[in-house]
Amino acid sequence: MKLYLQGDRGKALCEHCQQVVGITYTRRDVPFSDGNGQAREILVGVCDQCATTVAIPPQSTPAIKEARRQQLTSIEARLPAVYLDVLDAAMHSVAEDAGVQMRKLFFSYYFSAPLVPALEQVHDGFAQYLAQQAEVRQIPAVNAMKRLSLKVNHYVAEDLARLLQATRMTQTELLKSLIAQIRLDVLEGGNPAVIADLRQLVRLGL
Structure with missing residues (x-):
């Protein structure tokens, strides 16, 4: 050179x-x-x-x-470890070779998607599901936390800011609620169109 x-x-x-x-x-x-x-x-x-x-x-x-x-914006949050397990399971369901770097891609998609109605209720339902599963399986409550750290460009940061303003949630509440929605859309198979969109995005991102 x-x-x-x-x-x-x-x-x-x-x-x-x-x-x-x-x-x-x-x-x-x-x-x-x-x-x-x-x-x-x-x-x-x-x-x-x-x-x-x-x-x-x-x-x-x-x-x-x-x-x-x-120029990248940092998105940081401490979430219950099970939430990141759910997110990673959804990514694996969409593409088996998806790594944790795809977390940013999934969140970016949901930050820019039309606002899901009753997002808080979706999260409440997920929290109830976790409690019920712990009771059914006779598993003691676990409060393990993990750190989520994302670096995003200003377009994604602006989408997040708009969503925070529209929902009036804290950033942590919003991230937890979106993971609950991802579970419904992907792991529960409730939204084939979203799954198809995410699969295409993952292919571009790998």
């Missing part, structure tokens, strides 16, 4: 000028194409005619990835 230095020159196709132009490698801030954030002071090839960034050398890629990573 060639190492480019500031001041190096070359040629590249400039979309703005619609022709091959001379370029000079220099350092500048480069905004992301979606308009959300930028990579600062990275080495890029700049068109000598219109000053547009037209080339990014491989050595600048790690800095761009790190800048993009820092």
Whole structure:
């Protein structure tokens, strides 16, 4: 791999000028194409005619990835371990090779889906189901908790914010309620259309 230095020159196709132009490698801030954030002071090839960034050398890629990573929003919650077991079981039901990284994909789907009516009642029903199962199986109550940590882009973060506002739930309550809904849709087979959507998303995400 060639190492480019500031001041190096070359040629590249400039979309703005619609022709091959001379370029000079220099350092500048480069905004992301979606308009959300930028990579600062990275080495890029700049068109000598219109000053547009037209080339990014491989050595600048790690800095761009790190800048993009820092634009992600963190979603954190401590949930009863059984809730994450249910979520992971649903993911496995949709795709046997789905790993925990698919949790973000499932939540992203439900954050952007039309609001499910009576979401709190769905969660109440799930809590009652767990209590009944513990009684039937004569299993003592277990309060094991696990941490859920997701890194999402600003689109998913905005979907979550809208859903929180619409439901007036806390973030933890909402996540627990959505897992209860996922159980109904996937593990109980109540929504074949949702299962088909999730299966397609998982295929794209694997």
